[in-house]
Amino acid sequence: MVLTTRKHGENDVILEAMTLDHGRHLGLVRGGRSRRHRPVLQPGNELTLTWKARLSDHLGQFHIEPETLRAGDLMTSSLGLAALQHLAFLLRLLPERHAYPRLFNALTVVLDHLEASDAAAALLVRFELEVLRDLGIGLDLSSCAATGSNEDLAYVSPKSARAVCREAGTPYHDRLLPLPGFLLEGQRQAGSELTWADVTQGFDLTSFFLNRYLQEHGTRDGGTRSQVLSALEKRYRTEFPWNF
Template sequence: MVLTTRKHGENDIILEVMTLDRGRHLGLVRGGRSRRHRPMLQPGNELDLTWKARLSDHLGQFQIEPHALRAGDLMTNSVGLTALQHLAFLLRLLPERHPYPKLYSALAVVLDHLESSDAAAALLIRFELELLRDLGVGLDLTSCAANGTQEDLVYVSPKSARAVSRQAGLPYHDKLLPLPSFLLDGQRQKGSELTWHDVTEGFELTGFFLNRHLMERNGEDSGTRDMLVGALEKRFRADFPWNFQ
């Protein structure tokens, strides 16, 4: 899956991709700026890749063949464009050449559902949760940190990253993070509607732990997340205006 490209010399490019077996990987594409190659090397496209290098720690070269070209559709709307930029930023937080099969599969699912406002929002938040797990700061949303119950979980502790029930968290509710029900397996009834309030709570939750991870490592927010949330809100307002009345 193509994440980004950057120019290298007059005719070549350095291609950044997400792969199943080797995770995020970079390589040189000879003639990558040619008319033949440019359409294939757009973010969001899936390619069949062969990587060769003299030594394993070298940049190496990619031989490319098209597999699934979805970039054209993704780049025609602001949600698709900003989602691609944000997902590439998130994946860049992970070490190179280490496999993350769940994230690889999740990436394809997200990109295939960006046309649907509610599905896109829910999947993007779940992608961030999966990324947090792979970064070593995974959230435990299975039971209450205070009393062990699996019922009525509505908060997350910012300290332990564990769920908290309504009863246990009520005295400290202003110090806890909201836990939207769509992130709990089986909690949202079939056919119930995802609201923009649910979405904002979901992004608030994952954003807190992502920002803390960045601060601990002296990293910087790229700004792509705010642009994505803004694009999603605009789409939500158009598709579900009653959510904002």
């Protein structure tokens, strides 16, 4: 999956791709700025890549073959453009050349569902949760941290990253993070749309833990999440005005 490219010399590019078996991987594409390759090397497109290098720690070269070309559709919408940038940013938080098959598969699902606003919002939040898991900050939303119950989970503890049921959490609700129901298995009814409150609660939840991680590592998100939220809000106001 193409994440980004950058110019290298007059005719070549360095391709940054997300791969199934080797995670995020960079390589040189000879003639990548040619008329033949330029339309293929666009973010969001799926390629078959063959990588060759003299030594394993070298940049190496990619031989590319197009598979699924979705970039044209993604780049016609503000959400598509913003999501591509944000997903690439999230993947760069993880070590290069480490396999993350769940994230690779999740990336494909997200990109294939960006036209459905409520599905896109839910999938983007879940993708952030998956990134947090691979960063070692996995949220446990299976049961209440205080009682062990899996009923009426309504909050997440910012300290333990575990769910808290409504009864146990209500006295401390101002210190806990709201847990939107769509992140719990079986909570969302088929055919029902997420409200904008659901979406913002989901992103607020993942943002808390991602921002803490970024602060600890001295980096920022570059505004990619705010761009995604702005594009989603515009879509929601148009398609689901009753949900505001």
